[in-house]
Every structure is written in C-alpha cells, then in structure tokens.
Amino acid sequence: MRYLPLTDADRSTMLDAVGAPSIAALFADVHPDHLQSGPIAGLPMHQGEMQVERHMTRLAGKNRPAGAGPFFLGAGAYRHHIPASVDHLIQRGEFLTSYTPYQPEIAQGTLQMLFEFQTQVARLFGCAVANASLYDGSTACWEAIQMAGRITRRKSAILSSGLHPHYAALVQSMARFSGDAITYQAPVLMAETDYAALAAQMTPETSCVVVQYPDILGRVGDMAALADAVHAAGALLIAVVTEPVALGALTSPGEMGADIVVGEGQALGVGLQFGGPYLGLFAVRDARHVRQMPGRLCGETVDTKGRRSFVLTLSAREQHIRREKATSNICTNSGLCALAFSIHLTLLGEKGLRALAAENHRLACLAADKLAAISGVEVLNTGFFNEFTVLLPGDARVAVRTLADRGVLAGVSLGRLYPDQPQLAHALLVTVTETASEDDIDALVAGLKELWP
Incomplete structure (x- = not known):
C-alpha cells in the first residue's frame, strides 16, 4: 500500500490556511530560486546497480584525499592523525x-x-x-x-x-x-x-x-x-x-x-x-x-x-x-x-594532548620562519598556535590554485573567505598540524619561491 495521505485538495486547504501560494514558497528562505539547479547534469539515469557503481567510482576518483600530498588547509576544519x-x-x-x-x-x-x-x-x-x-x-x-x-x-x-x-x-x-x-x-x-x-x-x-x-x-x-x-x-x-x-x-x-x-x-x-x-x-x-x-x-x-x-x-x-x-x-x-x-581525547590523555599541541606549534613556528624568509612575504601574526596569516606579494587565490596544480594545498585564501573585501586578497591562512612533515613545509616554501623569485 502506497503511503500518500494527502490529496491535492488537502494541500490546497493547508496552503490557504498558512497564506502560502505554493509548497515551494514554504522553502524559499532555505532553497531560493537562484540556487535551484534542476536535474543533475551528467548523472546516468535508469542504469543497473553495477553501472551506477562504476560511474560513481569514476566521480569519486576526482577527489583529492587530504593525505595525498602537502596539506596546509584549516580555517575551521583541521586535519589531525586519528588513531x-x-x-x-x-x-x-x-x-x-x-x-x-x-x-x-x-x-x-x-x-x-x-x-x-x-x-x-x-x-x-x-x-x-x-x-x-x-x-x-x-x-x-x-x-x-x-x-x-x-x-x-x-x-x-x-x-x-x-x-x-x-x-x-x-x-x-x-x-x-x-x-x-x-x-x-x-x-x-x-x-x-x-x-x-x-x-x-x-x-x-x-x-x-x-x-x-x-x-x-x-x-x-x-x-x-x-x-x-x-x-x-x-x-x-x-x-x-x-x-x-x-x-x-x-x-x-x-x-x-x-x-x-x-x-x-x-x-x-x-x-x-x-x-x-x-x-x-x-x-x-x-x-x-x-x-x-x-x-x-x-x-x-x-x-x-x-x-x-x-x-x-x-x-x-x-x-x-x-x-x-x-x-x-x-x-x-x-x-x-x-x-x-x-x-x-581519552587515548591522548592530558599529557598526550599537551604533547600534540606542542608539536603542532613547533611545526607551525618552523613553517612561519621559513615563509618569512621569502622575499616579499610577511607573516602577519606576532603570536599564534598552529595557524597564521601570510601576506603575499600577489593574489593569494592565484597562489593557491597554482600550487594545488603542483600537488601542494598551500592554505586558505582570505580572498576566498571574504570575496567582497579586496584588501584581504593577498592574505593566505596557513595551518600546520602534526600531519605536515618538514619536507611538506619545504615543498610549500619552494612553491611560493617559484611564484615570487
């Protein structure tokens, strides 16, 4: 038995009672028209399970896992080693x-x-x-x-x-x-x-x-x-x-x-x-x-x-x-x-958490010192934990895209977070956790030096 409890007349009566012209109007604030994309383009329809699995596997293969290379993203979402x-x-x-x-x-x-x-x-x-x-x-x-x-x-x-x-x-x-x-x-x-x-x-x-x-x-x-x-x-x-x-x-x-x-x-x-x-x-x-x-x-x-x-x-x-x-x-x-x-947190314990935090800060300080040594690059912060802002000679979004093509996720551009604030376009937020090796830091430094030799 199909569960269809409402008729068109029922829906019309309820919409009249709440003063809405349509069901879609009830969702306008959370699903405005300009965000509605319609049918999903490129998705195979009416395929068998195996064919759909193959297609979805190909799509998933376009994702880049965080551990696939040097990773310096943060801004509220952090990569740490999880036991x-x-x-x-x-x-x-x-x-x-x-x-x-x-x-x-x-x-x-x-x-x-x-x-x-x-x-x-x-x-x-x-x-x-x-x-x-x-x-x-x-x-x-x-x-x-x-x-x-x-x-x-x-x-x-x-x-x-x-x-x-x-x-x-x-x-x-x-x-x-x-x-x-x-x-x-x-x-x-x-x-x-x-x-x-x-x-x-x-x-x-x-x-x-x-x-x-x-x-x-x-x-x-x-x-x-x-x-x-x-x-x-x-x-x-x-x-x-x-x-x-x-x-x-x-x-x-x-x-x-x-x-x-x-x-x-x-x-x-x-x-x-x-x-x-x-x-x-x-x-x-x-x-x-x-x-x-x-x-x-x-x-x-x-x-x-x-x-x-x-x-x-x-x-x-x-x-x-x-x-x-x-x-x-x-x-x-x-x-x-x-x-x-x-x-x-239980596995870490208090001593483990303190040791983890200390290693994050050590690596971040190492990265900040090496980045500050690049001509034209300035570290904004006087104090930080594992995340700091770097001021670049040019647009940080260009740097992020260029280094991403080379396998280095350099950080989060403030121009991306604040697209209507042009004065922030040259600022790059760099996050260094215990998952970043010193070789990863050197790869980031080398990539920025190539952009601004």
Whole structure:
C-alpha cells in the first residue's frame, strides 16, 4: 500500500490556511530560486546497480584525499592523525547506532559515554558544565547568542571581526527570524586582536560579545580584560573555539572569564570527512546558567538500589516541553561524533594532548620562519598556535590554485573567505598540524619561491 495521505485538495486547504501560494514558497528562505539547479547534469539515469557503481567510482576518483600530498588547509576544519582504534571502537554494535536514548533507563552505556564527553569538554573549556553536543560549531555559536539573550533579556550581539565568516553568516541568517541586532565587520590585517575597540562598541542593549580563540587570522589574544569590560556592561562574553587541540597549549577561555564557550569538535576523532558530519561543543562557566543551556544534558545519580547510574537532566527541548518554552529546537545531539571525540581525547590523555599541541606549534613556528624568509612575504601574526596569516606579494587565490596544480594545498585564501573585501586578497591562512612533515613545509616554501623569485 502506497503511503500518500494527502490529496491535492488537502494541500490546497493547508496552503490557504498558512497564506502560502505554493509548497515551494514554504522553502524559499532555505532553497531560493537562484540556487535551484534542476536535474543533475551528467548523472546516468535508469542504469543497473553495477553501472551506477562504476560511474560513481569514476566521480569519486576526482577527489583529492587530504593525505595525498602537502596539506596546509584549516580555517575551521583541521586535519589531525586519528588513531585506528577510534574508528574500530565507534563501530562496535553498542555504539554504531548511538543516537538519542528515548528510553534512557536502558541506555546506560550511551548515557555514561555522553557524561564522560561532557566532563572532557567542560575541563577543556575551563567551564563548570557542558552539554551532550550540538550539530556543529556554527549552530552552537548561534545557540550561545540566543542563550545570552535569555539571560540578559537583551537582543543585540556584537561579533568580533575575527570570528569565522561562515559562523557570522549563519548568525546573521538566523537573526533575520529572531529579531536580534547583529554587529559584524570583516577583519583588518593587524598583528594583534583589538579587544578594546570591540568593547567600545557595546551599548546598554548588548546581550553578548562573541570572539574566536584563536581567531580566523590565527591570532591569540588575552580576553581577560575584555571579559571584565563585558561583565561591567551587564553582558556575557562568548568564546568560539574551532581548533580544540589549541587548548592543549593555551589558557582556556573559561579561565579568562568567558561565560559561554562553544566550538567545533571535528579536529579530534571525527576527521575532515569531505565536509561533515561535524560536532558542536557547548559549555558554560557559571553553573547557575545551566537551565538556559540548549540541547541535552546527561547527569549522574544512583538507582533505587544505590548503584551508580546515568539519566537525562534538564532536557528543555521542544520535544520534551511546550514548544514556546523550549530553550532550543535542536532535537538530538551528534552522539557518534561525540563518541569519536571522547575516545580520541581519552587515548591522548592530558599529557598526550599537551604533547600534540606542542608539536603542532613547533611545526607551525618552523613553517612561519621559513615563509618569512621569502622575499616579499610577511607573516602577519606576532603570536599564534598552529595557524597564521601570510601576506603575499600577489593574489593569494592565484597562489593557491597554482600550487594545488603542483600537488601542494598551500592554505586558505582570505580572498576566498571574504570575496567582497579586496584588501584581504593577498592574505593566505596557513595551518600546520602534526600531519605536515618538514619536507611538506619545504615543498610549500619552494612553491611560493617559484611564484615570487
């Protein structure tokens, strides 16, 4: 029996009730006309399974794996070595379908794993409480802004120019529907973060200030003074961490006074995955704010026999309470990705994470010194972790394309991230992790020397 519950008359009646001219009009904001491509060109139709497999294999062969050569891409998505045991463990039967435990009393393994994950994130971020994950870093950033608005009862947020432009774009898109006022501008090529100028933008209506740590130019700033200024204005400070490995070397945002710390957990355990799935991290420094946290939270208790057990706690999501009282419409967490993150971090341990961070920084400093020695090339940053901005004599996009043709992925052009900001066109964001060898660094240096001898 085919499941076709609605007639054309039913659809027409519902469209009339909501005031929409067509079903397509309901999706206009998320699927505008100029992005609709119609039928997929070149895809064989009505072929057998073997023929389709052959065709898809040929298409997949056009992809370039990250490990196929020197790789210096970053800007929010990082390549780190992931132990083989991570993939082995997450594929165990009890974890492979790790999802929302709708009957938590019989999902003790999943709940315990999420509880341990929350503990790791809270310690990493220097916070009191973390949730059981969100979709990704950018949506976690928006949820933090919404949370700050609920706490302060204000509707205006200031985004640092050092925030990743994709995060800023998502925030601006969501604010169109929430009514929040968002202040944001593209970064200026300065060696240091200008937190004083950011604090000067605050008004009595400011709910929060959002900074990235390290920021999109790779700069690392001390946000303690900014936190004091934000708190004096009655607002909250939100810190965004896109590279969690950095916290193996840097002071955590919570220790510097950030009220809400969010981030992207992809770098640990998850991998690049050609763009997803990723993992949103979310934590708060003040436990009194826990009731305003989005998503789900796992807690530890004892059962009727006094045995250690785990439960879902404070699940103020739209599927648990009346929709208008929900803190978030996020209906699940990234359980399997959170598990991979937790296993990887457990395998590293505190000493391992610190050693990994130290090796990232060592290699990045080596690369920065060698690049700075090239005539006409300048390293912008005075301080960084494993990512820094290089100023080139010409358009960075041309350099990226030319070196890619030679097998070297040189970095991310800021002209690509900010296509409407011509003053950033000659800036290249270079990321160096433990997966880059000294030979890889030499290949990058040699390639740039050929472009500007």
